[in-house]
Amino acid sequence: GVVRRGRRNAACQRSSDSGPGPRPVSVALSIATGIALAAAAGFRAFVPLLAAGLAIHHGYVVAAPGFSWLGEPVVLVALAVATVTEIAAYYIPGIDHVLDVIGAPIAVAAGIVVAAGVMVGLPDWVRWFAAIGIGGAVTTSGHALTAIGRAKTGAISGGFGNPLFATGELAGSLLLATLALLLPFIALAVAIAVAAYLVQRRRRRARAAGS
Numbered sequence: 001g002v003v004r005r006g007r008r009n010a011a012c013q014r015s016s017d018s019g020p021g022p023r024p025v026s027v028a029l030s031i032a033t034g035i036a037l038a039a040a041a042g043f044r045a046f047v048p049l050l051a052a053g054l055a056i057h058h059g060y061v062v063a064a065p066g067f068s069w070l071g072e073p074v075v076l077v078a079l080a081v082a083t084v085t086e087i088a089a090y091y092i093p094g095i096d097h098v099l100d101v102i103g104a105p106i107a108v109a110a111g112i113v114v115a116a117g118v119m120v121g122l123p124d125w126v127r128w129f130a131a132i133g134i135g136g137a138v139t140t141s142g143h144a145l146t147a148i149g150r151a152k153t154g155a156i157s158g159g160f161g162n163p164l165f166a167t168g169e170l171a172g173s174l175l176l177a178t179l180a181l182l183l184p185f186i187a188l189a190v191a192i193a194v195a196a197y198l199v200q201r202r203r204r205r206a207r208a209a210g211s
Contacts, residue, residue, distance in 0.1 A: 045106050
């Protein structure tokens with residue numbers, strides 16, 4: 001599994017940048033973990049990055065080659081500050097809508113980085129292809145759907161429903177990031193189910209508006 005109870009793999013994680021070694025996670029599990037973390041970035045960009053960094057730091061997850069820096073203390077502090085700032089900003093009226101626009105590239109970049117950072121046992125080009133093509137796509141879809149949902153919530157409630165919507169987004173990001181590290185296949189299934197539901201709901205509303 002992806003999770004490692006204890007620190008016995010910390011040494012393996014620290015040495016992952018220097019060359020091939022034992023693979024404590026299967027390729028399939030690591031890909032599922034990366035995609036699920038990327039999906040979580042669609043709700044909050046920095047939550048999955050911080051979760052992955054903490055897991056790498058404590059030796060629960062092996063970083064992909066070139067990504068052990070995610071578990072460095074100084075990076076974790078920066079990610080923690082960014083996470084708290086992002087969470088708080090989405091509760092400020094008006095700023096939440098601005099973040100939906102200017103935060104899109106940040107969310108996509110975070111999704112790609114976190115996906116690439118935990119996918120192991122793959123050639124570099126395959127890892128980046130999966131991180132950009134799949135991870136970036138699910139992050140983009142999630143961010144776009146939540147931005148539309150926030151706009152509609154604000155229009156219906158006069159902005160009073162947006163804090164509740166932001167709380168739901170945060171809960172979704174936390175849940176997906178946690179499941180991605182503990183039960184990656186379940187997290188991936190949840191992400192697909194949520195995305196399918198949101199797309200179907202949007203199509204139903206579009207058909208209803210056009211009729």
